[in-house]
Amino acid sequence: MAYRSLLRVPGAAFFPLGFLARLPYATSSLATLVLVQAASGSYAFAGLAAAAQGIANALGAPIAGALADRHGHRLVGTVTALASAAALTALVAASHTGRASMLTAAALSGLTQPPVGPLVRVHWSRLLHARARPDLIPTAFSYEATADEISFVAGPALVGLLTALGPTAPTLAAIALLVLATLPFALSLTQGSTEPRQDPRAARTPLPRLPLAAMFLAMAAMGTIFGAVQTGVTAYSNESGHPGSAGLLYAVFGIGSALAGAACAWLPASFTLRRRYVTFAATLLLGALTLVAGERGHVLPAAMAVAGVTVAPYLISLYALTERLAPADRATIALTILCAGGPLGTATGQALAGYLADGHGSGGAFLVPPIAAVMAFLLAVTVVLAHSARTRR
Template sequence: MAYRSLLRVPGAAFFPLGFLARLPYATSSLATLVLVQAASGSYAFAGLAAAAQGIANALGAPVAGTLADRHGHRLVGTLTALANAAALTALVAASHTGRASMLTAAALSGLTQPPIGPLVRVHWSRLLHARARPDLIPTAFSYEATADEISFVAGPALVGLLTTLGPTAPTVAAIALLLLATVPFALSLTRGSTEDRKGTRTSRTPLPRLPLAAMCLAMAAMGTVFGAVQTGVTAYSNESGHPGSAGLLYAVFGIGSAMAGAACAWLPARFGLRRRYVTFAATLLLGTLALVAGERGQVLPAAMAVAGVTVAPYLISLYALTERLAPADRATVALTILCAGGPLGTATGQALAGYLADRHGSAGAFLVAPVAAAAALLLAVTAVLAHSARTRR
């Protein structure tokens, strides 16, 4: 019933267009790994290029969020999509030149990445408050997490299929999606500006820096898991003699996650948000340990599906906690700061896993994931204990 009510709010075209709009982000990291590794012949350099892309995205996303809060979601979403298409075009051209140009173009493609996830979540929050349906916000966030995970199923699968046409094909497809889907979707969003109709600017509420930094670090831990798994499956596929299967294998990781994300809409209210945070951080650690065991036991596809179930519930908890922490007039920048941790962590995971993959194969790459998940659990426990201590005072 909750999802049926949600469908009636923004209009039918919003959902397919929104899904296509997020596919460039879902394909960018793996597509960059495939393109740069093919051009350079080095996993370590490919991991470095993907890391540069992720770090630049982590730096650029909060700036884009701040500009969106000040000047409007439509304007910022459209301009970043156009700039990102240009940067990816430069990356394709750079793959025929040298390593320095590839590294620069990869960084530019990260810096200009449109912050679709934060923009659409703020859009939902404002739209549902305007329609007097704030009770549907958790359902909207569950839907967005599910759509994210489905995109991370479809995105890597698309990369895997297109790689058979050549290493540049996935990046070219991302450029087409940016122009044909992300730009129109950005134009459909609420303006989201802190300026009123007369052009006067409202006072700006300070952000809760320490709690927001903790959420960003928690997202970075999740990103490190993603980066390690992406690099691990790429190495595993090459070791098995089927390099084109990397995207398909990584897509399995998202199937269980998408199903778990959709189910989160029906979690009972008595299962509080902070309890969910710690619980799902613990299950994430168990899922990454299953990946390591699955790689060693030659049952990696099954382990990927099991581990994927632990991903979306953890991410939904992070988004919901950050949305609760953020002042209403700073919601976009707060969520972009949270999301900045993702590519930063992915960059770290790819760099570390790439280094280990060159020396120890896929087994070394996958070991990075449970270390990052253990850090996520430690952060969750620390954050909840700190909150409990503050509420007792």
């Protein structure tokens, strides 16, 4: 079995630590929405603060990726984990002062967010190439997508549970996880690794700019869906009189996605990567339309579970395509550029959905995901057609 073979590569302890290390990212956006909305009384401002966090993360992640390629994963992971914990601490303090300080602290927490996903995927790629098992890379990426989605189940659920203790509790939990999980995980990344020693002054292989820009935009579309859904479920939960259920409701979105992500390891080789990309972009659009229908039909939890199935397969396609097009010595920055599209899109989705939620409730917020999904599908068709045209020349 492919997953059993994967277990023997880094050692069993790598998996639980890697899962816990990504939880601060899975909790920070929703935790910021909860904290800032409670402090300011405005969904629009909470969406703006979360947007500032996301935009700053989109700017900071490629810088962290470039530094990791040059100076090693351990150093960059350690510094960003400590800096992000400090920034979130500042955000908690700012929630007792004013809006400007909250906005600044939210942006700093995004700028310093540890790029756990790209770091661990590059780590897998290097380990598996070193062990002469590149055939396991798609399985590793399927596992990582599944772990991401499970974290996006556990993270919002944790936020929902901790919100009952107060609006600052989820952010305090993220700080604890950064220190107790992300930091030791970063310290473990290069132990026994095959990470190459590179001269920081050496010439670098150029990145394929246009294909990488397309992948960035594709991830941004997915992030827009995430951000709009987070804001939509927050508004929906408040409208229903159960504000603490927002995290639990959003967690339902990740259950189907985690299962679908795990199943991707068994997709047949004849189902090529580019065909998967277009197919899963189409199913993502269907899932977004399901959310609109579910909110209007008052069956949103069921719609969230169904729509979630469409998420991880799409994300796995993006990671695999980016890993394939990236030069070996620029893999980390390529994947961090891809991932930077996520928080930028999330910021856009939160800002748009927050504005619509203030005026039209949760129904307004849930109009954003189908628009983003249409853009994702059109981009996928364009990318695949352009590749086909190039190969025919």
